Amino acid sequence: MSEKNDILVQVDHLTKYFPVKGMKGPGVQAVEDVSLFIKRGETLGLVGESGCGKTTLGRTILRLHEPTSGKIVYDGKPIYEHQYPFEAKTMSVKGADGAMHPETVLVKKPVPRPKSVDMLPYRRKMQIIFQDPSASLDPRMTVGEIIGEALDIHKLCSSKTERTERIKELLSMVGLNTEHANRYPHEFSGGQQQRVGIARALAVRPEFIVCDEPISALDVSIQSQVVNMLEDMQQDLGLTYLFIAHDLSVVRHISNRIGVMYLGTLVELAESYELNRNPIHPYTKTLLSAVPVPDPQVSRSRQRIVLEGDIPSPMNPPKGCRFHTRCPYATEKCKEAVPQLKEHAPGHWAACHLLG
C-alpha cells in the first residue's frame, strides 16, 4: 500500500460477529474480513444499505464493539490483534427435505486470548459523532456538562476558568452561542443538537473522527450547513474522518476515497470521483444508478439497473460472493468461492470474480 507514516488507521481482516442466543455458530456476521487503511488528513467514506455493517465497522475500529478477530493499527501502534476463532468444518446437516446433507459450518476453535491494550489514551485521539443527536446527548445534563465531561475524564483542564473558556471556545467553533452552555439538549433544534455532538467530539482535540451518519436525521436545508462545517473543521484542525452514510451523493461530496459495503464485506474501494465515473463492481453500479438525481431531464433519460429481491440476512449470508443472489452477472464460481479485494487500477480496489 502507500507510505507507512502516511497511514493513520489500518485495519486488517477485521471481523465482527454478534452471537445470537440459542443459535450455534457465529451468529450475525456483521463485518466479514474487511481490510482498509485511512490516510492522515483524508476522508474515507463508507456507503451501503442498512444492515451492511458500515456502522458496526466504524464502531469496531474504535473498539466500541469488541472485534471478533483481525488487527487494528492506530498511528503505527496495534490497538487490537486477535486470531480468527472459527474454522470451517464439513458436517451433515438436516436439510429441508428431512434427509442429511454434508454442509460446511463455522465451528468455534480455541485461540489464545487477545493482548489487552489500555484504550484511554487512544480515546482522546479517536472520537465519534453519532447519527441521532437527540439520543446521543444525555437529557439531564446541560450542554456545558456534556462537553466538560470529556475534558474532565482526560484531565485536559487544570483550572475551572480554563474549563469554562474551553467550553465557550468549542461552542463558538461549532456556531453556537456561548450562553448555550447552560441549556439542556431538548432546548435545541436537531441541527443545533448535532452541533453540540460535534463540539463534544472535538473537546479532546482528536485526530480521527468516525462520523456515523451525522446528517441523515437533519432537514435538507440544515444538512449542507453541517457538511460545510465538518469540512471547515477538517481544514482548520487537520482531522481525519471516516464518514459513514447511506446517501451516496453526500458521501461523494465530502470524501476523498469511498468504500462500498455489502452484507458485511467491502466490495469496492476507490477515489471518490473515480468510483463515481467508473464503478467496476456490479453492486456499486446498481447503487449509483439507484440514487435519484435532482434533475428531471437526466432522470428521464438515464438507464437504471433495478436489483431484484432484498438484502439477505447476515445471520445466514450466501456462500461464495455475498452479492451473488442479487447479482445479474453471477456465475457458478460466484456461488462457490469468496472473491478477494484486488487492485484493478491504481488505488481502485474491488472484490469480484468477473474482473479476474
Add this chain to the structure above:
Amino acid sequence: MAENEKTGKLLEVKDLHVSFFTPAGEVKAVGGISYDLNYGEVMGIVGESGSGKSVEAYSIIGLLQSPGKVIGGSITLEGEDVLAKSKEEMIALRGSKVAMIFQNPMTCLNPVYTIGNQLIEALKAHDKKVSKQEAAKRAMEMLELVGINNVQKRMKQYPHELSGGMRQRVMIAMGLICHPQLLIADEPTTALDVTIQAQILELMKDLQKKTHMGIIFITHNLGVVAEICDKVSVMYAGKMVEQGPVDDIFYKPGHPYTMGLLRSMPRVDAESYERLIPIEGTPVDMLNPPEGCPFAPRCEYAMKICLQKMPPYVELGDGHRSACWLRVQEQLQREKQGAAETKEVPEHE
C-alpha cells in the same frame, strides 16, 4: 381498469387553512394553500419537516387529529365537497376513492393479522357483497400486481416476516385494492434503502400508468421528485411558496427557497468538487411565525417589504407561480416597460 380513463380535474384545493390549537397557542400549520390535480397526474409536495405538507394531505383524507382543525378553504374531490361530508361518508370515501400510503409500513400494518387477512378486510370494508373467495382472489391479484412473488404463501404471512420493501409493496396493494382515483403517498420511500427505493418508484410509475389515478407524492427528497412527478408544490412554514411543472421548478426556480434547496444539495453525478451553498439560519418556529414572507429571515435577497407583508402569487409561466416580492417587482417593471414601449413605438413592424 379502463373505466378509469377520465380526464380533467380530480381534486381542487382552494385557500386551505389548517390550525392546531395547542396549549402554547395556535399553530397555523397550513396557511392558505390552493392547487388542483388532474386525473393521471403526479404532484409532488416538497418541504422540510414541519412545513405542513403531511397535515395538508391528512385534511384531504379526513385523518386530521385533534387539536388540528380545518378553519378555512375548500377541498373538492370529483366535484364533491370533502369538508362537508359526515363522519360516515368520510369512512366510505377513505380507501375507496382516496387511499393513502405512509412512511413507515411496519407501524401501519397490524402485526397480529396476516397480510391476506388485512387485504381482504380492506376490500370487504367497502364492498360488503363480495364473497370471501372472490376477495382472496382479488387480494392475490393485487399482490401480484405490486410485484410480490409466491403470493399463496405471502397471504398467510405476518408483517414481521416481510422485509421493509415488501411491506411497502403490501401497503401499496392495500391502498389500491378498491381502485382509488387519488393516492396520497406520504414519504413512501424515505424509510427504505436506495436500491429498494428505486424498486418502489419504478412500481409506482408503472401502476400509475396502468390505473391512471392521480397521485400526491409528499417527500423532502428532490431527487425523488425529479424522478416521478409531473408538477411540484414547494412548501415552507405552511405556505406554498412555489408551484409549477417539474421542469420549471428545477430549471427556472422562481423562489429563493427553491433555488436554495437546489443549490444546497450535492449531486451524485457532479464532475468536480464544489462547496455546498447552504440555506443559512434555522427553520421557522411555527408558534411565532415571522410577519410577512416566512422565508424572509433566511433569504439573502430579503427586502424591507418581505418582512412586513406576505407576497402575492406571480404567474411565471404556464401553471408556474411563485410567492416572492422579487418576482412582483420584476413583473411591475416589465409592465411599466411594456406600457412605455407600446406608447413610443406603436406597431413597429
